[in-house]
Amino acid sequence: LNSAALGVIADACLSSKRNNKELVIAGIEPTVEEIFNIVYFPTFIKIFVETEAAHGYFQGVKE
Amino acid sequence: MNNLQDRRQALHISNKEDIITAMELTKEMAETEKFSATDSIFLQLATEEACVNAYEHSNVQQDKEIEVIWLVTSMEMEISVCQKGGVFEMPSYMEPNLEPRGRGLALIRIIMDEVRLITSGAYIILKMYKKKGG
Numbered sequence: 001l002n003s004a005a006l007g008v009i010a011d012a013c014l015s016s017k018r019n020n021k022e023l024v025i026a027g028i029e030p031t032v033e034e035i036f037n038i039v040y041f042p043t044f045i046k047i048f049v050e051t052e053a054a055h056g057y058f059q060g061v062k063e
Numbered sequence: 064m065n066n067l068q069d070r071r072q073a074l075h076i077s078n079k080e081d082i083i084t085a086m087e088l089t090k091e092m093a094e095t096e097k098f099s100a101t102d103s104i105f106l107q108l109a110t111e112e113a114c115v116n117a118y119e120h121s122n123v124q125q126d127k128e129i130e131v132i133w134l135v136t137s138m139e140m141e142i143s144v145c146q147k148g149g150v151f152e153m154p155s156y157m158e159p160n161l162e163p164r165g166r167g168l169a170l171i172r173i174i175m176d177e178v179r180l181i182t183s184g185a186y187i188i189l190k191m192y193k194k195k196g197g
Binding site for chain 2 (some may be wrong): 001002003004006008009010011013014030031033038039040043044058
């Protein structure tokens with residue numbers, strides 16, 4: 001995970017919002033989570049360490 | 064670093080594949096000196112970001128004059144990336160950024176313990192330091 005990849009994810013997040021969709025990040029290792037926190041990703045994208053938590057989040061959004 | 068057991072290594076970067084080699088060398092040295100897995104990942108990331116920045120900013124388009132120098136002890140790793148020309152500034156802090164670019168140098172600033180930008184004639188040297196467990 002480098003700054004170029006972070007840029008791609010940020011851009012994809014913006015694109016999804018423009019299309020009334022929501023992109024989240026899930027299933028990440030602690031070091032990767034730390035990098036996302038360093039670049040303030042949690043201010044504009046939801047991050048879940050476990051994929052099950054992301055599934056639960058979208059389930060809640062649907063209901 | 065005046066320790067007699069310092070390890071010094073250098074690599075000339077002339078194409079993008081060399082940047083991968085630089086990251087592999089950083090990983091190898093971090094493992095040899097028993098830096099943690101997290102430190103190793105951060106050191107590789109700093110190596111990549113510094114080299115990519117030098118590659119993109121260097122004035123020389125055909126024959127890139129970029130050199131990476133490692134000085135490693137059991138306590139600290141110093142990575143210097145020297146490029147010819149291509150002035151840039153180190154950001155002093157990271158801020159939320161929704162743009163596709165502009166995170167590399169700020170990332171280096173945060174994941175390394177100390178960063179210095181030195182201008183020497185036509186050359187610019189980015190020196191990055193990380194202590195073991197720092």
